[in-house]
Amino acid sequence: MKLNNQLIRGFCLALVGVSTLQTAFSQMQNNPGSNHGNKFEQLGSLLSDPNIFRTASGAPGSMYWQQKADYVIDVEVDEVNQLLKGSETITYTNNSPDPLSYLWLQLDENEHADNAESKRFDQSSLRERMSLESLKSIVPEQKGYGVNIRKLTDASGKAMDYVINYTMMRVDLPTPLKPGAKISLKIDWDYKITDRMVENGRGGYEHFAKDDNYLYTIAQWFPRMAVYSDFQGWQNKQFTGRGEFALVFGDYKVNITVPADHIVGATGECQNYAQVLNSTQLARWKQAQQTKEPVEIVTLEDANKAIQQKSSAKKTWVYEAKNVRDFxxxxSRRLIWDAxxxxxxxxxxxPMAMSYYGPEAYPLYRKYSTKVVAHTLKTYSKFSIPYPYPVAIxxxxxxxxxxxxxxxxxxxADEDGTYTEAVKYGMIGVIIHEVGHNFFPMIVNSDERQWTWMDEGLNTFLQYLTEQEWDKDFPSRRGPAHKIVDYMKLPKDQLEPIMTNSENIVQFGPxxxxxxxxxxxxxxxxxxxxxxxDYxxxxxxxxxxxxxxxxxxFFRTMEDASAVDLDWFWRGWFFTTDPVEISLENVTQYRMSGGDPKITQQQRKEAFEKDLNSITRQRNMEENMAFLVDxxxxxxxxxxxxxxxxxKxxxxxxxxxxxxxLTDQEKxxxxxxxxxxxxxxxxxxxxxMPLIIEWTFTDGSKEIDNVPAYIWRMxxxxxxxxxxxxxxxxxxxLDPFRETADIEESNNSWPRTSQPSRFELYQQNGRSARGQSAESNPMKEAKKENNN
Known part of the structure; x- marks a missing residue:
């Protein structure tokens, strides 16, 4: 019998698919079908094998290497045409043992291009009522966004071949770049700056219609080298807006040309403050380097004056940064700057802690921002590594x-200078979080696009510790175990393991x-x-x-430095979607009957009589029955x-x-x-998970017993x-301090106790800018009462 070739191929692929699923399943379940031998087995093939580049202890290996990319960049912000124009020289050093026949660069701004993949792959549907914005997402405007490569040559000026694939650009080399060799690329490019408040994205401008001025946050703006590594080769996964980036360390010199009345803050240290600041501002900058309180280098008055008197001249600010992965x-002319x-x-x-902010943020940022930056650097330095850079902004x-x-x-703040408590703590929290990213991943440089949790999760953890050291009553949203419960109790089809690629996550934040x-x-x-x-x-x-x-x-180092076997923990928390739900099913009390023969015999007598007793015997005796032996x-x-x-x-x-x-205890x-x-x-x-058990005694006292998670091994x-x-x-x-993230607390008590439930009715306000008051404002209400 002849079989169709396509049918045979399909059957083989089906077998491969089944085999792959079985392999993946066997990795998670060492002893399928059993009540033991699964959750406490070592991770095994779930982790990459150690080698000369990365050791089994979790440390860099004896032959560890990484690439280097140095940049010299000239860039100009054209405020009239909303255009960013730049030219750069990249010096790339191949420290790998491999000859490279091509290089990959990132062009993240192509995320906004008219033909961007990210504008096409999300699902969409029609509803009975549609907003104009919803319809625009289905029929997008042609805006001409995206990077224009005007010129790409080698150091001698000879044109080089390149191919752009969405947000990645491959530069083909005429001869392979040998191990230990360097190459220089010269690139001229430009792109239309996007309205960040409309287009979203990481960089762009915000327009303030009230005074017709712009705030430019220029990020992911220049062609940047992708990472070539020992564990995956080129990291050339496309940037679609969510998964961030892995980048190469190097040294930067960047010349930034802007309108003369603009203030510039940037990665690294400014090399020409004496040329770009006036004498008063320069004196304040020198003063800020000696004080323990923030000093306004550019004041609110300075900013308000610049807003009204726009300059048509230009200035160039020169910045240098050593051993950084990005810039x-x-x-803007509407910036206050303190340090x-x-x-x-x-x-x-x-280091210098500094803040830049507009007049509308002054009531909050002048009071808090720079001190939050300093607090973050201190706390993160305590829990990880000392902050190595000269500034944090x-x-x-x-x-x-x-x-x-x-x-x-x-x-x-609101126009009257008041703000809500939610905005205050939200602002402090986000400053801690984003400043904290200097440590993870700007220094401990994990691949965010592949493993988002390695920077976001670790950073959010340290953010929680830093918030709690700011104020014992800080309302931290993430970190306490009980606050993850609502996420972990979701249906399985709405969950993914932590070890999931960023683009494939439904509930990204949780x-x-x-x-x-x-x-x-x-x-x-x-x-x-x-x-x-902590160690x-x-x-x-x-x-x-x-x-x-x-x-x-990370997994190996945490075990290597602590002598704690955590494979069961990584397996459960990072590789599955299982929740914690442990119930206290039953409590039975036992007490020794005693060894005193008098007591023992009396108890035996009572038990004997109880065993003899029956309804028949009882009724016979009630009837005064004459028994034969009598x-x-x-x-x-x-x-x-x-x-x-x-x-006896x-x-x-x-x-x-x-x-x-006997001892007293035995007695x-x-x-x-x-x-x-x-x-x-x-x-x-x-x-x-471990069992944390709280005992409450009849005299009102309490006691805690901790049982390790290993109780579940057998x-x-x-x-x-x-x-x-x-x-x-x-x-x-069970779990009295809510420290294990148990999703069902109603079965944690003996005797069972009822769990109250509640709901809150709220009125939804209109949409506001991120970080602006959108709920009730007690400060505003108090201010009104005081004025009346």
């Missing part, structure tokens, strides 16, 4: 995005930010303890600063007269001798003063544990 800048030196808390360094831009030494945040941050907090507070965790986490940061780590490097006494013998429960003197003497040799057990409580637990969610579904207590137990509660 971004802000420019102060961080004198302590950053070992071996005294926070820019208010109704945004939340990070680059080396500079980040864009939100936080604007998955890539909140869940890994929660997992790390649980590791620190519940699994490992602060001392072991191991710092070791990871030290090993991989200014390098390119992978998840395996009527015919010849039937009576020794056993009818024998007292089987009598205590020899038994009493033997017991007394035994009792006198309490024998006397029934110690009770034994058998607790039965059931793992309903699948994620194994049975991953059910567990039983016996505890001895000298006090009478009134109630038992």
């Amino acid at each position: 971004a800048f802000v420019t 102060m030196k961080v004198n302590d808390g950053v070992p071996g360094n005294q 926070s820019v208010e831009a109704a945004n939340g995005m990070e680059y080396p030494m500079i980040c864009f945040n939100y936080g604007r 998955n890539a930010y909140a869940k890994p941050a929660t997992a790390l907090n649980i590791l620190r507070e519940t699994i490992m303890g602060r001392e072991l965790f 191991a986490f710092k070791e990871y940061a030290k090993r991989w600063e200014f390098k390119h780590p992978t998840p395996a490097d 009527k015919d006494t010849s039937l009576l013998d020794f056993y009818n007269k024998w007292d089987r429960f009598a205590v 003197p020899s038994d009493e003497a033997a017991y007394q001798k035994f009792y006198d040799n 309490d057990i024998f006397n029934g003063k110690t009770s034994f409580y058998e607790l039965n637990f059931k793992n309903n969610g699948g994620l194994v 049975d991953e579904n059910e567990a039983t544990k016996v505890f001895a207590k000298t006090k009478q137990v009134a109630s038992v509660k």
Whole structure:
């Protein structure tokens, strides 16, 4: 019988698909169908194999290498035509052992191009009522956005061949770039600057119609080298707007030409403040380097004056940055700029903390921003590595995005200068988060596009620690275990493991930010303890600063530096979507009957009589029945007269001798003063976790027992544990401090307690800029009352 070739091929592919699924499943389940041997097995093939580049301990190997890319860039912001024009020279060093026949560069601004892939791959549908904006997304305007490569040559000026594929550009080399060799590329380019408030994206402008001025946040703006690494070769996954980027470390010199009345803040250190600042501003800059409080270098009055008197002249600001992976800048005439030196808390360094912000952010940013920057540098330096760079900048831009030494945040007051508590804490939180990104991934340089959690999750965890050191009542949104519960209890079809590519995540914030941050907090507070965790986490940061780590490097280092086997934790929290749902099924109390022969025999007598008793015997006796042995006494013998429960003197003497040799604790057990409580637990969610048990006694006192997660090793579904207590137990509660992210707390108590539920009715306000008050404003209301 002949089979169609296409049918045969399809059948073979089906077998391959089944085989692949079975392989993936077997990686997660070492002992399928069993109640043990799965969750506590080592990760094995789920991690990449160690090698000469990356060791089994999680440290860089003896032959570790990474590439280097240095940039000299001239760029101009054309405010009249909303155009960015630039030319650059890239010097690329091939430190790999491989000859390279081509190079890959990133052109992130092509995300906005008319034919951008990101504008075509999302699903869409029609509804009975559609907004104009919704329809525009289906029939987009042709706006001419995207990078225009005007010229690309080698160092001698000879044109080079290149191919642009969406946001990636391949430069073909006439001869392979040998290991250890360098090459220089010269590129001229330009692009139309996008309205960031309309087009979204990371860089662009915001227009302030009230004074007809622009705020430019210029990011991901120049052709940048992609990473070539030992673990994946070229990182050339397209930029679609979500997954951020892996980049190459190098040195930058950037000449930024802008209108003469603009203020520029950028990655690195300005080399020509004496030429671009007036004498008063220059004096304030020098003063800021000596003070412990922020000094306004460009004041609110300066900014308001510049807003009204627009200059047509130009100035060039010169910035240099060493050993950074990217470069971004802000420019506008409507900026206030303050700064102060961080004198302590950053070992071996005294960086400048600085903030740039518009008049509408002044009430918040003047009071908080620069001090938040300083606090973040100190706290992150304590928990990871000392901050190595000379400056750290926070820019208010109704945004939340990070680059080396500079980040864009939100936080604007209402027109009367008031603001809500939510805006205040939201602003502080986002500044901490974005400044914190200087550590992860700007220094510990993970691949954000592939493993978003490696920078967002680790950074959100440290953000939580930093928020909590700011104020004990800080309303942190992410980090505490109980705040991830609503996400983890979602249906499985709305969840993905943390180890998922960024573009494939449905609930991006909870998955890539909140869940890994929660997992790390649980590791620190519940699994490992602060001392072991903090040492191991710092070791990871030290090993991989200014390098390119992978998840395996993190997992291995945390175990290597702590001697804690965490494979079960990584497996459950990072590779599955299982939730924590452990129920306290039953509590049974036991007490020893005692060893005293008198007591023992009395108990035996009661048990004997109880065993004899029945409804028939009871009713026969109530009827005064004449039993045969009573009527015919010849039937009576020794056993009818024998007292089987009598205590012999020899038994009493033997017991007394035994009792006198007991310890006080043993006597309490024998006397029934110690009770034994058998607790039965059931793992309903699948994620194994320690058992934290709170005992409440009848005298009102409490006690905590901690049972390691290893209790589930022999049975991953059910567990039983016996505890001895000298006090009478009134109630038992599992996970009393809500530290394991248990998604169902109603079954955590014995006796069972009812769980209150509530709902809140709220009125939704109109849409406002990110970081601007949109809810009730008690400060505004109080101000009105005081004025009345």
